[in-house]
Amino acid sequence: xxxxxxxxxxxxxxxxxxxxxxxxxxxxxxxxxxxxxxxxxxxxxxxxxxxxxxxxxxxx
Amino acid sequence: xxxxxxxxxxxxxxxxxxxxxxxxxxxxxxxxxxxxxxxxxxxxxxxxxxxxxxxxxxxxxxxxxxxxxxxxxxxxxxxxxxxxxxxxxxxxxxxxxxxxxxxxxxxxxxxxxxxxxxxxxxxxxxxxxxxxxxxxxxxxxxxxxxxxxxxxxxxxxxxxxxxxxxxxxxxxxxxxxxxxxxxxxxxxxxxxxxxxxxxxxxxxxxxxxxxxxxxxxxxxxxxxxxxxxxxxxxxxxxxxxxxxxxxxxxxxxxxxxxxxxxxxxxxxxx
Numbered sequence: 335x336x337x338x339x340x341x342x343x344x345x346x347x348x349x350x351x352x353x354x355x356x357x358x359x360x361x362x363x364x365x366x367x368x369x370x371x372x373x374x375x376x377x378x379x380x381x382x383x384x385x386x387x388x389x390x391x392x393x394x
Numbered sequence: 395x396x397x398x399x400x401x402x403x404x405x406x407x408x409x410x411x412x413x414x415x416x417x418x419x420x421x422x423x424x425x426x427x428x429x430x431x432x433x434x435x436x437x438x439x440x441x442x443x444x445x446x447x448x449x450x451x452x453x454x455x456x457x458x459x460x461x462x463x464x465x466x467x468x469x470x471x472x473x474x475x476x477x478x479x480x481x482x483x484x485x486x487x488x489x490x491x492x493x494x495x496x497x498x499x500x501x502x503x504x505x506x507x508x509x510x511x512x513x514x515x516x517x518x519x520x521x522x523x524x525x526x527x528x529x530x531x532x533x534x535x536x537x538x539x540x541x542x543x544x545x546x547x548x549x550x551x552x553x554x555x556x557x558x559x560x561x562x563x564x565x566x567x568x569x570x571x572x573x574x575x576x577x578x579x580x581x582x583x584x585x586x587x588x589x590x591x592x593x594x595x596x597x598x599x600x601x602x603x604x605x606x607x608x609x610x611x612x613x614x615x616x617x618x619x620x621x622x623x624x625x626x627x628x629x630x631x632x633x634x635x636x637x638x639x640x641x642x643x644x645x646x647x648x649x650x651x652x653x654x655x656x657x658x659x660x661x662x663x664x
Contacts, residue, residue: 361523
């Protein structure tokens with residue numbers, strides 16, 4: 335069964351739904367404020383940190 | 395005029411320009427200050443494959459498809475770009491009387507770049523994910539003085555798309571973007587991006603002329619092959635380049651024909 339975990343948006347307190355098959359590094363947006371977060375997983379514990387935005391010129 | 399011409403890897407034959415392009419470059423070089431920037435991503439992939447190093451390509455949320463450059467891939471990239479392709483182009487141009495000098499973005503700190511810490515990709519499950527940036531960078535500085543010195547001495551610089559990072563690491567940079575930054579730093583009159591298609595197609599139609607703002611409105615409709623050229627064109631115009639021409643390098647007299655407006659797409663400020 336597909337389940338999600340609700341994590342509170344560090345910026346606005348909104349509810350961000352994280353699926354149970356989440357991988358380290360995945361990016362999720364807060365549905366309320368739109369802030370983008372990168373997922374960090376440490377011993378199964380999920381934390382969110384603001385995603386770093388880089389340009390998309392990634393080489394030849 | 396000051397011209398920067400990017401020669402895409404798709405129009406090189408066995409790593410070198412064909413006679414039609416060389417003849418045209420001779421004619422253009424005799425009347426203009428000319429800098430060449432070359433590509434060659436497909437050759438990098440082919441050599442990597444022969445060496446047993448499978449290349450991984452990643453897609454950005456905006457549709458940019460790029461090689462993932464880990465350390466082994468970087469080593470192959472440097473070997474092929476600044477080695478085989480650069481030397482093949484330079485030796486061919488010299489054979490036909492053009493005073494070519496191969497110079498990579500690393501040499502003399504020609505292209506300085508900030509290494510990407512992370513790339514945000516669309517992964518195999520269609521979800522956005524941050525991955526380590528590998529050995530790619532964003533160009534932040536061009537040593538225009540070095541190119542001007544070569545031009546003033548009568549040489550034809552042939553630039554390989556590598557850059558020197560802020561910690562003096564070697565980085566893979568996109569050839570179209572490298573050409574754009576070189577053109578911007580030189581305040582070139584024209585940047586010409588030669589490729590294996592006729593130009594920019596929008597709404598199913600080849601555009602002969604289009605303004606920067608018209609292109610910006612349609613970025614989402616442009617495919618992965620053309621989008622880096624379009625971004626390079628827009629960046630070049632913002633850096634003060636007069637016009638950008640995206641055109642076929644396989645056409646008769648490709649540079650002259652593009653400059654005279656007979657072929658290709660002209661992108662202008664506005």
